[in-house]
Each structure stands twice: as C-alpha cells, then as structure tokens.
Amino acid sequence: MAAPSIPDASGRSLKQLVLGRKDVQDLSDTEQELAPDLMTVNMGPSHPAMHGTVRIVLTVDGERVVAGDVQPGYLHRCFEKESEHATFTQVFPYTDRLNYVSPMINNCGWAMVAEKLMGLTNEIPKRAEYIRVIVSEMSRMTDHLTCIGASAMELGAFAVFLFFLKAREWMYELLEKVSGARLTHSYVRIGGVGKDLPDNFHADLTLCLDQTVKVLAEGEGLLNNNKIFRDRMAGIGAMSRADAIATGCVGPIARAAGLDYDVRKDYPYSVYPEVEFDVPVGTTGDCYDRYLVRIEELKQSIRILRQCLAQIPDGPVMVNDHRVALPPKQATYNTIESMIRHFKHIMDGIRVPAGEAYAFVEGGNGELGFYVVADGTGRPYKAYVRSPSFVHLSTAAQLIHGHLIADVVPIFGMINMIGGECDK
Amino acid sequence: MTDVVKTSPQQPAPGAAPPATPPPPASTTPEGMVALIIDGMALTVKKGTNVLEAARTLGLDISAFCYHPGLPIVAQCRQCLVSVEKNPKLQPSCQQLCGEGMVVHTTDPQSTLARKQQLEFTLLNHPIDCPICDKAGECTLQRMYFDHDNADSRVDVPKVHKAKVVDLGPTIVLDQERCILCSRCIRTCDQVAGVHQLEFAHRGDHEILTTAPGAQLDNPYSLNTVDVCPVGALTSKDFRFTMRAWELEATPSVCNGCATGCNIEIHHKNGRAWRLVPRHNPDVNDYWMCDEGRLTYHPLREHRLVGAIVDGLPAGWDRAIRAAADRLTPALASARGSIGVVLSAQYSNEDNFALAKLAKAWGVTNVYLAAKPDVPSRADGKLRVADVNPNRAGAQLIAESLGLAAKPTVELSADVRVLVMLGSELPEIDDAKLRELDIIAISTHEHGPVANAKVALPASAWAEVSATVTNNKGHVQRMHPAFPAPGQALAGWEAVVRLAQATAAKLGYAHAREVFKDMTSAVPAWSKLTWAREARPLALRFAGSRG
Numbered sequence: 001m002a003a004p005s006i007p008d009a010s011g012r013s014l015k016q017l018v019l020g021r022k023d024v025q026d027l028s029d030t031e032q033e034l035a036p037d038l039m040t041v042n043m044g045p046s047h048p049a050m051h052g053t054v055r056i057v058l059t060v061d062g063e064r065v066v067a068g069d070v071q072p073g074y075l076h077r078c079f080e081k082e083s084e085h086a087t088f089t090q091v092f093p094y095t096d097r098l099n100y101v102s103p104m105i106n107n108c109g110w111a112m113v114a115e116k117l118m119g120l121t122n123e124i125p126k127r128a129e130y131i132r133v134i135v136s137e138m139s140r141m142t143d144h145l146t147c148i149g150a151s152a153m154e155l156g157a158f159a160v161f162l163f164f165l166k167a168r169e170w171m172y173e174l175l176e177k178v179s180g181a182r183l184t185h186s187y188v189r190i191g192g193v194g195k196d197l198p199d200n201f202h203a204d205l206t207l208c209l210d211q212t213v214k215v216l217a218e219g220e221g222l223l224n225n226n227k228i229f230r231d232r233m234a235g236i237g238a239m240s241r242a243d244a245i246a247t248g249c250v251g252p253i254a255r256a257a258g259l260d261y262d263v264r265k266d267y268p269y270s271v272y273p274e275v276e277f278d279v280p281v282g283t284t285g286d287c288y289d290r291y292l293v294r295i296e297e298l299k300q301s302i303r304i305l306r307q308c309l310a311q312i313p314d315g316p317v318m319v320n321d322h323r324v325a326l327p328p329k330q331a332t333y334n335t336i337e338s339m340i341r342h343f344k345h346i347m348d349g350i351r352v353p354a355g356e357a358y359a360f361v362e363g364g365n366g367e368l369g370f371y372v373v374a375d376g377t378g379r380p381y382k383a384y385v386r387s388p389s390f391v392h393l394s395t396a397a398q399l400i401h402g403h404l405i406a407d408v409v410p411i412f413g414m415i416n417m418i419g420g421e422c423d424k
Numbered sequence: 425m426t427d428v429v430k431t432s433p434q435q436p437a438p439g440a441a442p443p444a445t446p447p448p449p450a451s452t453t454p455e456g457m458v459a460l461i462i463d464g465m466a467l468t469v470k471k472g473t474n475v476l477e478a479a480r481t482l483g484l485d486i487s488a489f490c491y492h493p494g495l496p497i498v499a500q501c502r503q504c505l506v507s508v509e510k511n512p513k514l515q516p517s518c519q520q521l522c523g524e525g526m527v528v529h530t531t532d533p534q535s536t537l538a539r540k541q542q543l544e545f546t547l548l549n550h551p552i553d554c555p556i557c558d559k560a561g562e563c564t565l566q567r568m569y570f571d572h573d574n575a576d577s578r579v580d581v582p583k584v585h586k587a588k589v590v591d592l593g594p595t596i597v598l599d600q601e602r603c604i605l606c607s608r609c610i611r612t613c614d615q616v617a618g619v620h621q622l623e624f625a626h627r628g629d630h631e632i633l634t635t636a637p638g639a640q641l642d643n644p645y646s647l648n649t650v651d652v653c654p655v656g657a658l659t660s661k662d663f664r665f666t667m668r669a670w671e672l673e674a675t676p677s678v679c680n681g682c683a684t685g686c687n688i689e690i691h692h693k694n695g696r697a698w699r700l701v702p703r704h705n706p707d708v709n710d711y712w713m714c715d716e717g718r719l720t721y722h723p724l725r726e727h728r729l730v731g732a733i734v735d736g737l738p739a740g741w742d743r744a745i746r747a748a749a750d751r752l753t754p755a756l757a758s759a760r761g762s763i764g765v766v767l768s769a770q771y772s773n774e775d776n777f778a779l780a781k782l783a784k785a786w787g788v789t790n791v792y793l794a795a796k797p798d799v800p801s802r803a804d805g806k807l808r809v810a811d812v813n814p815n816r817a818g819a820q821l822i823a824e825s826l827g828l829a830a831k832p833t834v835e836l837s838a839d840v841r842v843l844v845m846l847g848s849e850l851p852e853i854d855d856a857k858l859r860e861l862d863i864i865a866i867s868t869h870e871h872g873p874v875a876n877a878k879v880a881l882p883a884s885a886w887a888e889v890s891a892t893v894t895n896n897k898g899h900v901q902r903m904h905p906a907f908p909a910p911g912q913a914l915a916g917w918e919a920v921v922r923l924a925q926a927t928a929a930k931l932g933y934a935h936a937r938e939v940f941k942d943m944t945s946a947v948p949a950w951s952k953l954t955w956a957r958e959a960r961p962l963a964l965r966f967a968g969s970r971g
Contacts, residue, residue, distance in 0.1 A: 154455075278925070321575040322572065322575065322576075327576075331576070331577070333578035334552070335550065335552070335576070335579070336547050336550045336552050336554075336577055337547055337573075337575065338570065338576065338577065339552045339555075339578040340547075340554060340565075340566045340569050340570060341569075341570065341574060342568040343554045343561075343566060344566060344567075345562060347560075347561055347670055347965065348570075348965075351570075363435070386770050
C-alpha cells in the first residue's frame with residue numbers, strides 16, 4: 001500500500017523527506033546500479049572460513065576490499081600474566097595452547113629459555129635432544145598438514161582436507177603414544193623430556209612417514225596444477241621480500257617472499273646441525289608460493305625424521321641435575337632427600353637463577369621466541385612470547401587490500417593465524 | 425639487625441674462588457661499629473652483631489637451624505659454619521661476633537661442604553613425612569636441603585624410629601622422629617614463658633625431645649614453639665591436619681585478645697581464618713604471642729550476627745534503620761536525656777569515633793564505655809595483661825578528645841530509655857533493667873544484650889575490616905581485612921553513618937580512611953598519624969619457606 005504522497009514546496013514526497021531516498025521503482029536506470037557508497041561487512045569472529053576466532057571489519061567497494069580492520073584478541077588467555085603465577089614447569093600446559101596445532105615446538109621453546117637461564121643448554125642428553133627434534137618435526141608436519149588441508153577445503157577442495165587430516169591423525173596418534181595426550185602434549189621438560197619414546201616407536205613412525213609420503217603425493221596431485229586452486233592462490237596476497245623484513249614476518253610466509261631465514265639453520269639449536277635438510281624459499285611471495293613452501297617443508301621434515309630415527313642414540317632422556325630433574329618415584333617414596341626435592345620441585349618450582357633470556361625456535365609459523373625475566377624463584381618474574389602469528393596477522397590488512405572478498409579466505413588461510421598463539 | 429652500612433655491594437660470581445681480600449679500612453670505622461669483609465664484600469656493622477646476621481644484611485643465605493634472632497645462641501646445629509681467615513677451624517656464624525678486620529668466607533669449598541654434610545647428617549633419620557606433615561611448604565629443613573645440599577641419599581640402613589605421637593600438653597603434639605634437636609622450643613619456653621618444661625633426653629641417635637621431669641608443656645606461650653620449630657616436630661592441636669601451609673594467604677593484623685595488641689598475621693583461605701601467627705614488632709610483642717590470642721580467630725565464626733534484626737525477627741538494613749530511627753526521633757525531639765550511647769573497648773577506633781561523633785551531633789550526654797571485665801589472673805608481666813579489651817585506651821582517648829565523659833556502664837542513668845550501643849558487652853547491668861531498655865545494638869556477635877535488642881545491626885569483626893586499635897602503650901595499630909564479613913555485616917562506623925542519616929545528623933563517611941582522617945584531626949595525640957595503604961593478602965606459596 002503506497003503512502004499518500006503530499007508534495008512539499010520543493011516537490012519532494014513525504015517519503016523522500018522521511019527516508020531520504022527513493023523507492024527502487026522511482027529510481028532512474030542509472031540510479032538503479034549499486035550505490036557508489038562503500039559498504040561495511042563483518043567477517044568473523046566466528047565464521048567457518050576464518051582460521052581461528054578473529055574479526056575482520058571489511059570495507060568493500062562492491063566485491064573489492066578497500067580496507068580491512070583486523071581485530072584479534074578473542075582468544076586472549078593472559079598467557080604471559082598467568083605464567084608469572086605458575087612454576088616454570090606449570091607453564092608447559094599453557095604453551096600447549098599457544099599454537100595448539102604444533103604444541104611440541106612450543107614446549108621445546110619454553111624448556112630452552114629456562115635451560116638457557118640455568119646454563120643447561122649444552123647439558124641436555126643427546127637422546128632427549130633427538131626426541132625433541134623428532135616430536136618438533138612431527139608437530140611441524142601436523143601444523144602444515146592442517147594449514148594446507150583447511151585452506152584447500154575453504155577453496156572447495158574437500159578431498160585434500162580429508163586426506164591431509166587423515167595423515168595428521170596418524171601423527172597425533174603417535175604423539176599421543178609418546179606423551180599421553182592427543183593435542184595438548186605437555187611432553188617436554190626443563191632438562192629433557194617427560195619420558196622416553198614408547199615401544200615400537202621407530203617402526204610406527206617409519207610406517208606413518210611412508211604413508212604420509214603417499215598422502216602428500218595425492219594432495220599435490222589434486223592441488224598443484226588444479227586450475228581453480230592456482231587461480232585462487234597464484235598472485236593473491238603477494239608480499240615482497242622487503243615488506244616481509246619490514247613487518248617482521250618469519251617462517252613460511254617470509255620464505256615464500258624470498259627471505260631465506262630459518263631458525264633451525266641460522267641459529268641452530270638442539271641437534272639440527274646433525275641432520276641434513278634444505279630450506280625452501282619462494283620467489284613471488286603470493287599464496288601459491290606459501291603453499292609450495294609448506295609442501296616442501298613437509299617433505300624436509302620427513303627427511304629430518306628419517307635421519308633422526310637412524311641417528312638417535314640410547315641413553316637418558318633427562319639431564320642428571322638435581323636442580324631440574326624430578327627424582328625417580330622409587331626414591332621419592334623411600335628416601336627423605338628425594339621426597340623433599342620432589343616436594344620442592346612441585347610446590348615451589350624449579351628454581352631458575354635471576355636473569356633474563358630469550359630463546360627461540362622455528363615454530364610451524366616461524367620464529368617462536370620466549371623472553372623470560374627470572375628473579376631466582378620457581379616462577380617467572382615476567383614472561384613474554386614472540387608469537388609469529390601475531391606479527392603475521394598485522395600484515396593481513398595490507399595483504400587483503402585491493403583483493404576480492406573471496407580472496408580474503410585463501411590469504412587468511414595461508415597466513416595461518418592460530419588464535420591461541422596470536423592472542424596469547 | 426640495624427645500623428648496617430653497605431660499602432661495596434658487588435656480588436662475587438657463585439662458585440668462584442674466594443676473591444683476593446682488600447685490606448680492611450680499619451682506621452675509618454666509626455665508634456661502636458666494626459668493619460669486616462664477607463665473601464669479598466666490605467661492610468660495617470654495630471659492635472656485637474654476629475656474622476650470621478651481618479651476612480644476612482648482604483643478602484647471603486647462611487643456613488641455620490638452631491639460631492633464632494629472638495632466642496639465646498647455643499650454636500649446636502653446626503649448620504651455619506663459615507670459614508674465618510686466620511682461624512684453623514670453621515666457626516659457627518651465629519655465635520661468632522663480627523670483629524674488626526675479620527675476613528669471612530661463606531661460599532668456599534670447606535664451609536660449603538661442611539653445611540652439605542651437616543644436612544646429610546640431619547636427614548639421616550628424618551622420616552619421609554612431607555606429604556602428611558603440617559610444616560611441609562614452610563619447613564626450614566626442606567628449604568635448607570634444597571638450597572644447600574640437594575644430593576641423593578647414601579643411607580642403606582634402616583632409619584631409627586621414635587615415637588610419632590607424643591602428647592606434650594593441652595596444645596601441642598610432638599613427633600619425635602621429625603625433631604632435628606635444635607632446642608629452639610626448649611629455649612622458647614625458658615626465655616619467653618620463663619618456665620623450663622622441655623628437655624632433651626638420651627644420647628646419640630636415641631636423643632629425643634621430651635617434657636622436663638614432672639612437667640607438662642602447658643605454659644600460656646607454648647604455641648610459639650610450633651612457630652620456631654624448623655620442622656614439623658611440634659604441631660598445634662588447633663591447626664594440625666586442617667590446612668596445607670602453602671594454600672594459605674597471610675594478611676597483617678593485630679590481635680584483639682587483650683590490650684597488648686600483639687602484631688599478628690591472619691593466615692586465611694576460603695573466607696575464613698585458619699590460624700594466627702605472631703608478626704615481629706620489637707616495640708610490642710617481639711616475635712611472640714600467647715596461646716589464648718592465637719585462638720581468638722574461632723569466635724569470628726561463632727554466634728555471628730549476620731543480618732539485621734528488628735524485635736527478634738530478621739529484617740533488612742533499611743527496615744532496621746527505620747525501626748531504629750522511629751525509636752530515636754521522638755526521644756531526640758523531646759527528651760535527650762532518655763538516650764544513652766555506649767562506646768566499646770572491644771571495637772576499633774573508627775567505630776568508636778563515628779559513634780562518639782554521632783552522640784555529640786545528637787547532643788547526648790549519657791555516654792558510657794563498655795568493656796569486658798579485667799581478668800587479673802592473666803597478667804604475667806610479659807605479653808598477657810589483665811585488660812582483655814583491645815581498644816580501651818583508644819575509646820577513652822576518643823571520648824575525652826570529643827569532650828564526652830564516658831562513664832562505666834555500671835553508672836547507667838535511670839533516665840535512659842533508649843540505648844544505642846556498640847558491641848555486646850553491658851557488664852553489671854541486671855536483666856530486669858535490660859528488659860526495660862530499648863536497645864539499638866551495632867554488634868559483631870549475637871549474644872548478651874544483643875539477643876534482646878529491639879534493633880540489632882550486624883557489624884564486621886576485626887579480621888574483616890580496615891581499622892585501627894590502640895593498645896595499652898598507646899600504639900595505634902592497623903588491622904587489614906583478610907576476608908569479607910559474613911552476611912550483611914558492615915563495618916561498625918558504616919552502621920553508625922546509616923543511623924546518623926536516618927536521624928538527620930550530619931555524619932558523612934564513605935571510607936574508613938575518612939573516619940581516620942577526621943579522627944586524627946580531632947584527637948591531638950594522633951595528629952601525626954597517617955593511613956597506610958591496604959595490605960594485600962600475601963600467598964604463602966609465593967613467600968617461599970619462612971621457617
């Protein structure tokens with residue numbers, strides 16, 4: 001029912017005066033095109049195509065992104081502040097929840113910063129160091145498999161997602177055998193690792209790697225020369241080498257942009273100097289290069305794992321230092337000395353001498369660093385985590401600028417923002 | 425120890441060889457002081473200071489069991505041995521007084537080894553009790569072992585077993601296996617209580633702590649032995665097996681048991697106090713407090729008034745204040761002499777000041793001071809005194825300063841019909857008289873005259889408020905809130921403010937700090953006092969072992 005139109009002095013209808021615009025049928029042909037105004041679209045914080053819980057307020061001109069306001073923080077858990085109230089050992093479960101797709105690497109980073117403060121860096125038993133590298137590389141594989149699988153799915157390639165998550169699950173099952181937990185392992189300890197590898201681990205991992213190689217071939221066959229996939233990835237969200245350096249990008253993103261930086265090579269830690277591997281570097285810095293770098297890193301991780309399995313020595317998995325090593329249960333229950341040490345380690349925490357240190361590892365997304373100020377007690381005075389996801393997310397607004405709304409999805413997928421790590 | 429001048433604060437690298445020792449500046453030492461060098465650090469201390477205390481001022485941790493700053497020195501645990509140059513043997517640093525030009529090493533291999541071996545000896549027959557021991561988490565032995573030894577056991581023979589549950593007296597149970605024979609408890613009884621009730625018996629690894637012949641550990645300061653015990657040998661019957669030490673939080677406060685006002689820490693958790701321990705204050709209680717005072721946390725949970733009451737039935741604050749005003753307003757308008765105001769020596773300066781100020785604003789002249797009657801048998805010339813009121817001095821001074829003549833309640837005027845009272849004490853007034861009165865009580869507890877009050881307003885108790893009390897020496901001491909008050913209870917002064925508003929008297933305080941500020945300007949003797957920031961509870965697990 002049309003409202004009666006009472007023209008006023010200027011000839012505008014009441015409706016025009018009230019609504020400030022015309023009905024569609026009142027518009028001229030040219031006016032019927034989309035209004036030239038910019039539109040605001042809310043992406044996230046909860047959205048199936050968003051990696052993690054993050055909100056992007058997009059300003060779009062039609063389908064083209066003019067500006068993106070990226071708002072992280074929905075997964076903030078006060079990691080750094082909480083750590084001040086936990087003993088050094090109690091922080092491990094918190095690190096699991098940083099990049100929860102590769103918690104073993106986070107565990108290693110935290111252990112390393114405490115060991116650095118205690119002067120234990122070179123005292124860790126060889127076997128423990130090999131185990132750390134093995135579980136780290138397995139974690140890197142789960143991280144990359146998830147990233148690629150999920151990104152492919154978001155572009156419609158659902159089969160790849162299923163294949164890659166199948167392979168990831170093999171890894172998770174193995175890591176569960178190692179640590180007792182599928183996802184939040186809390187396996188590494190200051191001075192070594194929590195326990196030795198389970199029986200039959202060599203055979204299990206070898207089988208797992210052999211199968212994963214096949215899965216990777218399948219995935220690559222489905223994606224590498226897939227026209228849709230390449231159209232959606234190649235040339236999208238490109239970043240120059242200079243930009244990567246300027247913004248502090250690390251890991252696969254920086255390497256795809258041609259920056260040859262890998263903590264494992266440039267600041268070698270653990271037993272990485274004892275294994276051979278290559279660091280893939282891209283040229284264009286676009287989403288497709290990021291994908292290729294990750295695929296190649298998966299292959300390099302398999303290479304590292306096979307070498308580790310061949311080289312890992314027998315021996316203890318915990319440093320024989322009473323400052324950090326829990327006494328064996330037998331001794332704890334039967335001697336007062338071990339009982340007291342056990343009590344002190346659990347209740348007061350491993351006493352880390354006063355000082356400050358920064359230790360960093362190559363995480364799934366690049367340099368993951370822990371900076372700790374210790375005051376000589378069993379708890380960190382201050383803990384800071386340099387989380388690669390947070391740095392990478394800060395470039396997201398730049399990367400999506402000028403692209404279509406649909407491109408936000410692969411760009412965001414390849415940034416691989418992990419909420420737990422980004423929001424700390 | 426006081427009067428320490430650090431002249432060279434640089435720390436030597438741990439484990440480094442003893443540094444070359446510079447010649448001590450002998451000629452420049454002031455009168456009454458001695459200069460010495462400990463671990464390469466020069467310092468000047470008061471003459472008579474022992475090496476252990478001097479080292480502690482430098483932040484050096486010399487382990488010790490038998491040494492306690494408040495007790496005589498016996499040097500029997502041999503845990504604090506240090507090397508003193510030009511001395512062929514190691515010296516116990518607790519007994520060794522600082523000498524001019526002395527050069528002491530605490531981290532050299534000899535004394536480090538001595539302390540390590542001593543700990544090994546001490547642990548030789550120590551039972552594996554940490555999981556069930558009350559002291560775990562605040563145990564000196566645990567801390568010493570972890571810091572100074574931390575080696576594996578080398579013992580392959582069975583431990584010597586002794587009695588696990590020895591009832592020493594009404595307050596304390598002894599575990600003789602846990603005892604490391606430091607004699608702190610024996611000296612505490614001798615020194616603090618002035619009675620010899622504990623002794624060592626037998627020799628060698630059969631040596632045990634036991635009561636002296638014919639004696640029982642029943643002195644009124646016995647629970648101090650539990651505090652000074654460096655292990656869990658002596659346990660308080662009151663606290664034993666109730667709470668783990670590291671779960672507790674500590675809030676500084678003042679004991680409200682008597683007029684001495686011993687400084688204490690309330691150890692609390694889950695909204696209630698679990699124990700009270702003395703806090704060092706050389707001007708009041710030194711390191712000690714009496715057993716009776718320690719148990720004063722129990723009434724905080726007994727017979728509390730948790731909601732306002734009107735005519736014996738529960739009521740909200742608003743209705744209770746209205747009911748009080750209904751009784752007060754006609755009396756204020758026509759017969760001020762029929763109103764009496766009772767201050768309380770049991771309540772804080774702030775509560776008393778607010779009520780005295782309200783009495784003044786009302787123009788009431790019938791002002792009384794209620795107090796618990798003296799207990800002359802308590803007075804022992806030490807910490808315990810006959811006056812069992814924490815704040816008699818403060819309440820009196822406040823009344824005087826405001827020009828109110830606070831009479832004892834026994835002189836209650838026959839004209840008084842409405843009585844506004846703080847607390848639940850109205851001694852020496854018979855029940856018949858009480859029944860004639862319209863009582864408006866602001867009280868923490870629901871007993872005595874409060875049970876028959878026309879209006880009863882719930883107040884927060886001493887452990888729940890920011891307030892001050894004045895002890896018998898005139899020290900105005902601050903209490904901090906450890907946990908929230910139960911139910912609808914408000915601080916006493918806050919209830920007074922509500923009463924004032926309902927009776928159109930001018931009295932507007934929003935915080936205890938404001939009452940205090942007004943009070944210090946009204947009481948000349950307190951004009952220089954300042955209100956400190958509220959102390960936050962300290963989690964004992966962060967404080968580390970304090971044994």
